[in-house]
Amino acid sequence: xxxxxxRKIRRTLTTCLAIGAVSNTGIMAQxxxxxxxxxxxxxxAFHGSAVLGNNLYMLGGSINEQGKQVPSQSVxxxxxxxxxxxxxxxxxxxxxxxxxxxxxxxLVLNDTAYVLGGSTLSLNxxxxxxxxxxxxxxxxxxxxxxxxxxxxxxxxxxxxxxxTAGYVHITGGLSRTEVSSRVWSAPVLPDGSIGxxxxxSPLPAPLWFHCAAVVGGxxxxxxxxxxxxxxxxxxxxxxxxxxxxxxxxxxxxxxxADLPEAFYSATSxxxxxxxxxxSPRYKAGGMSTDIYWTSVSPQGMRQWQxxxxxxxxxxxxxxxxxxxxxxxxxxxxxxxxTDAPAPEVFILxxxxxALQAAEAEWANFGGTGNVGSAGGSTSIASNxxxxxxxxxxxxxxxxxxxxxxxxxxxxxxxxxxxxxYFHSPAAxxxxxxxxxxxxxxxxxxxxxxxxxxxxxxxxPQVAQQSGVFxxxxxxxxxxxxxxxxxxxGTRTVGEIAxxxxxxx
Numbered sequence: 001x002x003x004x005x006x007r008k009i010r011r012t013l014t015t016c017l018a019i020g021a022v023s024n025t026g027i028m029a030q031x032x033x034x035x036x037x038x039x040x041x042x043x044x045a046f047h048g049s050a051v052l053g054n055n056l057y058m059l060g061g062s063i064n065e066q067g068k069q070v071p072s073q074s075v076x077x078x079x080x081x082x083x084x085x086x087x088x089x090x091x092x093x094x095x096x097x098x099x100x101x102x103x104x105x106x107l108v109l110n111d112t113a114y115v116l117g118g119s120t121l122s123l124n125x126x127x128x129x130x131x132x133x134x135x136x137x138x139x140x141x142x143x144x145x146x147x148x149x150x151x152x153x154x155x156x157x158x159x160x161x162x163x164t165a166g167y168v169h170i171t172g173g174l175s176r177t178e179v180s181s182r183v184w185s186a187p188v189l190p191d192g193s194i195g196x197x198x199x200x201s202p203l204p205a206p207l208w209f210h211c212a213a214v215v216g217g218x219x220x221x222x223x224x225x226x227x228x229x230x231x232x233x234x235x236x237x238x239x240x241x242x243x244x245x246x247x248x249x250x251x252x253x254x255x256x257a258d259l260p261e262a263f264y265s266a267t268s269x270x271x272x273x274x275x276x277x278x279s280p281r282y283k284a285g286g287m288s289t290d291i292y293w294t295s296v297s298p299q300g301m302r303q304w305q306x307x308x309x310x311x312x313x314x315x316x317x318x319x320x321x322x323x324x325x326x327x328x329x330x331x332x333x334x335x336x337x338t339d340a341p342a343p344e345v346f347i348l349x350x351x352x353x354a355l356q357a358a359e360a361e362w363a364n365f366g367g368t369g370n371v372g373s374a375g376g377s378t379s380i381a382s383n384x385x386x387x388x389x390x391x392x393x394x395x396x397x398x399x400x401x402x403x404x405x406x407x408x409x410x411x412x413x414x415x416x417x418x419x420x421y422f423h424s425p426a427a428x429x430x431x432x433x434x435x436x437x438x439x440x441x442x443x444x445x446x447x448x449x450x451x452x453x454x455x456x457x458x459x460p461q462v463a464q465q466s467g468v469f470x471x472x473x474x475x476x477x478x479x480x481x482x483x484x485x486x487x488x489g490t491r492t493v494g495e496i497a498x499x500x501x502x503x504x
Contacts, residue, residue: 043341044332048106049320050113071098093142105161119157127155148194160212166247172207179206211268216467236262244481269319287314298365359469407452417449417503
């Protein structure tokens with residue numbers, strides 16, 4: 001098997017892959033979209049992965065030890081080179097207990113990694129009903145892992161988890177007695193810890209082994225299994241729900257278009273306004289190295305596309321998004337279920353042309369369905385992004401604005417509309433926009449709505465989740481938390497006032 005794996009790796013090293021197109025624009029960087037890079041020191045599967053600051057981490061799962069597959073608490077870490085390539089791997093602070101089946105339930109929010117649920121051994125091990133989290137230390141090692149209160153009486157594995165600004169969410173999952181349609185949500189407190197759990201609106205159907213992500217102000221869940229039967233019967237349904245101004249998730253709905261083919265057990269990831277599913281399995285139990293992808297525009301989700309690849313591994317991989325480089329790291333996994341975990345790590349890169357074209361749709365979006373001029377605005381990608389994210393609890397730095405948590409609290413307490421303003425100190429257009437905030441007429445507007453400021457150089461993930469790819473950008477919510485308007489570019493006091501007139 002090892003000789004076969006070595007041949008597969010050599011073929012991958014010498015093959016340039018290409019993937020489908022959107023409007024005749026290749027979505028992946030030609031000749032370099034799926035690049036092999038520094039392998040792990042030991043094979044790993046059923047694991048999670050995360051990019052924190054300038055480091056890539058591989059968490060838990062199972063590894064090879066003396067020819068055997070064993071559950072592992074271990075964590076591997078590597079600093080990232082300027083081109084995104086992992087450097088030398090090293091061991092970091094281990095998890096408190098081994099967690100498996102966490103590839104779609106390992107999250108990043110600000111400077112913290114969260115692992116939600118999972119199983120202590122394999123699919124039939126003790127399922128976990130807590131969240132564990134840690135943040136990087138200055139040397140790239142991790143602080144000791146902490147653990148949340150239980151989110152339910154029964155543990156869950158094979159969940160798909162989400163983050164929104166200030167919240168973590170668990171969708172679906174498999175317990176010992178049932179497949180869940182529940183969605184659990186908990187606030188992330190200023191120190192990164194998890195607050196009290198509460199149920200959000202449930203999924204339209206029970207799901208496990210499914211995918212989930214947030215793009216453009218909506219949460220998406222797709223694929224997976226509705227029940228625990230043999231043979232398996234995956235679903236092609238895609239569901240979505242709005243992200244409200246308070247960070248909670250609203251009512252779920254079925255998207256008009258299904259997946260091209262029902263699948264489950266895929267690894268999900270995001271890059272810019274794109275959603276990805278990697279190496280899905282099909283109804284007959286067929287394994288694959290296919291990649292499914294779609295882009296989300298202000299008008300909604302496009303049709304899903306499918307492309308075969310020559311990734312060497314088909315099962316139990318993990319994927320981590322680097323929100324600064326719009327790249328995805330695909331790691332570990334297996335060729336067959338009976339194989340030992342594999343060590344490969346690949347970088348999946350979007351082509352600059354495809355990324356810019358998709359982001360321009362959001363930059364040019366003005367209002368509820370109208371496309372108009374973005375005014376003065378600057379691409380986030382052209383700004384210098386800090387490598388160590390700060391927390392969203394940073395005090396507001398602009399006159400009349402609050403930091404996000406305070407703005408949410410005030411909006412809820414006073415039943416007032418909320419405006420989220422995305423900016424970067426490095427962008428000339430944002431410097432020009434800031435002069436507006438000293439105008440007495442703008443000060444009057446802060447009595448009609450609550451204004452929150454988000455510095456995208458510190459919070460690129462929050463910007464991505466909101467569909468913000470150019471700054472300055474504005475998102476307007478009504479007093480019930482529903483998004484009513486989104487506009488990119490500099491705005492006059494009169495233009496801001498006109499939008500506020502429409503909010504209730």
